[in-house]
Amino acid sequence: MKITVIGGTGLIGSQLVTTLRDAGHDVVAASLSSGVDLLTGTGLDEALAGAHTVVNVSNSPTFDDRSPAFFRTTVGNLLRAGEQAGVRHQVALSIVGVDQVPELDYYRAKVVQEDLLRDGPTPYSVVRATQFFEFMDAVMSWSSDDGTVRLPSTPLQPIASADVVAALADVATGAPLDGTLDVAGPDVLPLDEIGRITLADRGDDRRVVTDDRAGMFAVVRGDVLTAGPGARLAPTHYRDWLGAGLAG
Template identity: 60%
Template sequence: MLLANGPPGSAPQDQAARDARSTGVDLLTREGLGAALKGADVFIDATQSPTADDASADFFRRATGNLLTAAEAAGVQHAVLLSIVGVDQVPDLAYYRAKVLKEELFKAGAVPCSIVRASQFFEYIDEIMSWTAEGDNIRLPPTLLQPIALADAPRAVTDIATGAPLHGVRDVAGPDTLALDELGKVTLTARRDARTIVTDPDAGPFAAVSGKALLASDGAHIAPTHYLDWLTS
């Protein structure tokens, strides 16, 4: 069973909890949750909070608590959580603190779990740049990232979900380490976008990240797709 919804800010909180609204499953009200988990051996939780502020912690506390309680009652044998590489290394970001809380709930739950931390998706680079775009300039910090193609991440998650529970964490990342401002420059060049990347260590939420906090740890699964290949394909 896969639980997923859109990125933060894409919907009101009650809507975001409806991981599969067309099937009537709601993580906040628990509507349809037991029936959806019945007979499932494993579930993958890729749900996100609808906001990136302090309210995200309450959302995860409620939704995750309901999910894990229902999974235990249904006899699920493996709980897989999709999280973020380096999430516990950035305490100044409220959303990252909330994701750490969610990881802790999984670890403390009765269902054996695997936590898969993925790096930032290639497909989100445009959104990240939009946060600090001002006219013809885009301000970005030189934060080190190891982004991954969205298509590569599910394969790695599925491999883990179909195996024995890790009872721990595994990172999943792309093959290239690039500074965010450099990612912006590469992106604009490949698209013949005339805007200018301005390196600004204080620009946007990723300015709160220091050093190698968002790079994959030793033993990580490294996906095959390079960012430039993805851009030009």
């Protein structure tokens, strides 16, 4: 099967390209560096030529109120080019609970992406993932100083990027869902506890202070960022991932 991965050089895209090629598929890794510009449409026709499936794991360059316009333009260009190329399956990576946190600009933008795909001309699948293990250091950096890390107690169900890739590969090589699959890690943990686990693994003696007004996830209500019934639960536990040195 010929599969085009949009955003094929990023954290998820690069792993997905390798996984699909190792499984014997003909894979095009499309990105700005390969001459594909989703905003203008430049290079899309060439990248999608002969593709059965397109997997979009691209990301907005900003996470503010400009991000909805990014997805509106890029998904529109991708769907038009895909229809012209005869693409039979459009797959997008999104976020678990994305439609439950309207306070966040980026989450609203991802809802725009999902809606456009759902209303588009091509059979589709949306894979919604929980927060990646690899992003936990960045999350902590938003509200930290030399001595403390302030984090809310928001329940999360983080997942290894490799497990997200496995789910995406299965969906991309299967029949379109014409719906959504949630994928999540095996453990639900409060974000402040994730912070303590992470700092302990790093030998970092900073103190985690529980502050339900700190950082981006402070606006999240309840457990909407955790997986519900029917989700695919990944095998990798956060503590095991840290212990294996996979955090870099």
